[in-house]
Amino acid sequence: MYRWNIDGISILDPLALSYTGNMPVEEKKSIFLLHQQSPVKRLSIPDKDRLIYEVHIGFFQKNEVIALLLKKFPI
Numbered sequence: 001m002y003r004w005n006i007d008g009i010s011i012l013d014p015l016a017l018s019y020t021g022n023m024p025v026e027e028k029k030s031i032f033l034l035h036q037q038s039p040v041k042r043l044s045i046p047d048k049d050r051l052i053y054e055v056h057i058g059f060f061q062k063n064e065v066i067a068l069l070l071k072k073f074p075i
Contacts, residue, residue: 051073
């Protein structure tokens with residue numbers, strides 16, 4: 001489970017598809033609100049061509065890492 005601690009409050013990953021476990025969470029909080037009226041834009045990239053790359057945010061904040069990632073995976 002991914003979560004953030006912001007000012008001592010546990011915030012669950014707002015993009016998580018589900019929540020399981022015995023960690024005490026009073027409410028399933030989010031750092032942003034999803035507006036239901038907003039249309040969902042689907043990717044037009046076939047599944048076989050998609051790449052999901054995950055980087056730990058603390059590591060990603062280093063400028064050298066950002067430059068290396070952009071070199072390897074140009075936008």
